[in-house]
Amino acid sequence: MSSRSATVRAYAKVNLSLKVLYKRPDGFHELRTVFQTIGLHDTIDFKFTPGKGAVVELDDALAIDNNLVTRAARLFFERRKVRGRLSMRLKKQVPMGGGLGGGSSDAAAVLLALPALTGKNTNLPDLMEMGAELGSDVPFFLVGGAALGLGRGEELYPLPEPKPQPMIVLAPPIHVSTPEAFKALGRPTLTSPAASPKLNTFQSFVWQAYLASDAENDFEVAVFQLHPELKRWRRKLERLGAHVARLSGSGAALFGVFPNQAKLQGALPQFHTEPLKVFSTTMLTRVQYRARLWRSLREHALEHTWPPQSRYA
Ligand SMILES: C[C@](O)(CO)[C@H](O)COP(=O)(O)OP(=O)(O)OC[C@H]1O[C@@H](n2ccc(N)nc2=O)[C@H](O)[C@@H]1O
Numbered sequence: 324m325s326s327r328s329a330t331v332r333a334y335a336k337v338n339l340s341l342k343v344l345y346k347r348p349d350g351f352h353e354l355r356t357v358f359q360t361i362g363l364h365d366t367i368d369f370k371f372t373p374g375k376g377a378v379v380e381l382d383d384a385l386a387i388d389n390n391l392v393t394r395a396a397r398l399f400f401e402r403r404k405v406r407g408r409l410s411m412r413l414k415k416q417v418p419m420g421g422g423l424g425g426g427s428s429d430a431a432a433v434l435l436a437l438p439a440l441t442g443k444n445t446n447l448p449d450l451m452e453m454g455a456e457l458g459s460d461v462p463f464f465l466v467g468g469a470a471l472g473l474g475r476g477e478e479l480y481p482l483p484e485p486k487p488q489p490m491i492v493l494a495p496p497i498h499v500s501t502p503e504a505f506k507a508l509g510r511p512t513l514t515s516p517a518a519s520p521k522l523n524t525f526q527s528f529v530w531q532a533y534l535a536s537d538a539e540n541d542f543e544v545a546v547f548q549l550h551p552e553l554k555r556w557r558r559k560l561e562r563l564g565a566h567v568a569r570l571s572g573s574g575a576a577l578f579g580v581f582p583n584q585a586k587l588q589g590a591l592p593q594f595h596t597e598p599l600k601v602f603s604t605t606m607l608t609r610v611q612y613r614a615r616l617w618r619s620l621r622e623h624a625l626e627h628t629w630p631p632q633s634r635y636a
Pocket residue numbers: 338341350351352353354356422424427457458459460461474475476501502505572573
């Protein structure tokens with residue numbers, strides 16, 4: 324049988340707000356977070372050939388251990404009883420371990436592309452369940468845009484989208500381990516559960532999104548204490564015109580949202596002398612996020628279906 328190919332982008336995220344409430348009996352922390360997809364992305368090439376057996380291969384120049392791309396594909400093959408050979412190539416651009424969710428987005432891109440390529444249509448709740456098994460941030464990337472994340476980040480509600488604004492992302496050569504960062508959170512830096520009932524949080528972000536005066540990242544105190552230069556870079560983003568500058572996830576990446584391109588272009592050269600990877604990007608709305616995936620899968624998927632439905636089903 325002839326093979327089916329596609330090239331899909333896996334976009335990164337920032338947490339416009341991230342509050343950590345408490346550690347739950349299952350070991351995960353209860354969160355109140357605002358996710359936002361951005362233009363910075365990895366790229367995955369897919370080639371699927373229907374046939375006997377089930378083979379999943381990945382060409383990954385970085386040889387990432389236990390790659391989420393392979394894990395996501397194997398999980399989908401197993402759950403949906405896919406038969407055939409899948410060859411993938413991963414090109415990383417999103418800095419790893421920076422709190423930008425690159426690995427989680429790669430996994431979600433695989434879960435969004437495979438139903439269309441293999442002809443095994445799968446509804447969103449089932450994909451969400453597979454995503455949550457792979458990582459707390461994966462379900463968000465199955466919807467994209469701006470969303471409120473509750474629970475361990477997998478309970479998601481769409482938020483009204485801000486006008487896509489330009490953004491600088493700074494990736495320092497510092498690796499912050501997510502479990503270590505959660506462990507480092509001290510009691511005074513946590514958000515009180517009494518002050519953050521789910522509905523109130525939702526209401527506040529629906530009306531004010533990331534501009535809410537109480538938007539913040541609870542990891543900043545602990546992570547800035549360990550790496551004081553991060554605080555300096557965050558201040559520098561603000562000084563150069565970012566109206567929101569914050570740590571993303573558990574770090575160590577920082578982002579600054581700028582009111583316009585001119586301000587961003589003025590600020591950009593000021594970071595080139597620093598020991599940082601500097602990215603100029605923009606927020607990506609849900610509509611843009613979906614349109615880009617449909618475009619990548621246009622040969623194989625029906626337009627305006629989400630998750631993209633296969634032409635081969
Ligand atoms: C910090 C964030 O990036 C914010 O978006 C996410 O909460 C992290 O999500 P992630 O990297 O997908 O995390 P997972 O792979 O699910 O979990 C890694 C580890 O982080 C800790 N973890 C993660 C999410 C959460 N809500 N509480 C936690 O305590 C746990 O120790 C877990 O073993």
